Amino acid sequence: MSTVGNSTNIFWHECPVRSVDRQKLLNQQGCIVWITGLSGSGKSTLACSLGRQLHSQGKLSYVLDGDNLRHGLNKNLGFTPEDRTENIRRVGEVAKLFADAGLICIASLISPYRKDRDACRALLPEKFIEVFLNMPLELCEGRDPKGLYKLARAGKIKGFTGIDDPYEPPLNCEIEIKQKDGNCPTPNEMAGQVVSYLEDKGYLEAHY
Ligand SMILES: Nc1ncnc2c1ncn2[C@@H]1O[C@H](COP(=O)(O)OS(=O)(=O)O)[C@@H](OP(=O)(O)O)[C@H]1O
Numbered sequence: 001m002s003t004v005g006n007s008t009n010i011f012w013h014e015c016p017v018r019s020v021d022r023q024k025l026l027n028q029q030g031c032i033v034w035i036t037g038l039s040g041s042g043k044s045t046l047a048c049s050l051g052r053q054l055h056s057q058g059k060l061s062y063v064l065d066g067d068n069l070r071h072g073l074n075k076n077l078g079f080t081p082e083d084r085t086e087n088i089r090r091v092g093e094v095a096k097l098f099a100d101a102g103l104i105c106i107a108s109l110i111s112p113y114r115k116d117r118d119a120c121r122a123l124l125p126e127k128f129i130e131v132f133l134n135m136p137l138e139l140c141e142g143r144d145p146k147g148l149y150k151l152a153r154a155g156k157i158k159g160f161t162g163i164d165d166p167y168e169p170p171l172n173c174e175i176e177i178k179q180k181d182g183n184c185p186t187p188n189e190m191a192g193q194v195v196s197y198l199e200d201k202g203y204l205e206a207h208y
């Protein structure tokens with residue numbers, strides 16, 4: 001019996017089917033692929049392309065996209081630092097559950113603050129793969145598919161990441177994706193970089 005946060009007198013209940021059993025069933029290792037980067041850097045594009053490549057290899061993944069989750073689970077949150085922290089905390093916990101279910105969980109959120117990403121890593125340190133989409137602000141702003149940078153520059157959106165709210169780049173990420181000779185890799189190339197990492201580290205097979 002224990003107290004966790006505001007919950008008192010609670011018990012942990014073990015289930016007979018364990019994570020390792022599910023991983024054998026799926027022939028893969030559950031893990032979290034955490035994609036971080038500026039708005040417009042290509043997080044959702046990479047997440048979808050990665051999901052597609054894994055699917056075509058018979059691997060089960062699920063995408064947790066920041067924008068999408070703000071339509072449901074996180075719809076009571078805004079973009080204050082406190083709300084962003086709570087947003088990332090919740091998604092980290094959900095991602096941990098998906099990984100425990102045996103899935104390759106692909107989380108794509110700006111997740112601008114290092115301490116929040118590190119807190120998610122601490123939830124599953126051996127199975128957390130941080131992918132930094134390191135695209136320059138000028139590229140992201142030039143893309144501006146939703147017109148949000150334009151609104152932020154005009155002062156119509158306050159606290160926009162990269163404009164008047166900070167983005168703290170990772171210091172020790174597992175994968176960094178950046179431009180080569182001034183060109184951004186294609187979505188397939190970006191996803192391929194992540195798939196190669198997952199293959200090399202043995203995530204795409206069961207461990208007996
Ligand atoms: N103030 C501000 N700053 C940054 N982004 C903003 C803001 N307001 C709205 N949006 C839109 O919200 C999307 C980011 O949501 P996230 O949940 O990924 O953000 S965060 O991780 O909590 O910082 C982000 O989506 P992406 O462009 O896909 O990153 C924006 O469309």
Ligand SMILES: Nc1ncnc2c1ncn2[C@@H]1O[C@H](COP(=O)(O)OP(=O)(O)O)[C@@H](O)[C@H]1O
Pocket residue numbers: 037038039040041042043044045046143145184185186187190
């Ligand atoms: N590798 C890429 N090469 C060219 N265009 C891209 C690439 N990745 C994303 N884009 C384009 O950039 C824009 C922003 O991508 P998106 O995935 O929505 O970014 P984010 O989720 O980080 O906001 C979209 O119009 C998308 O088609």
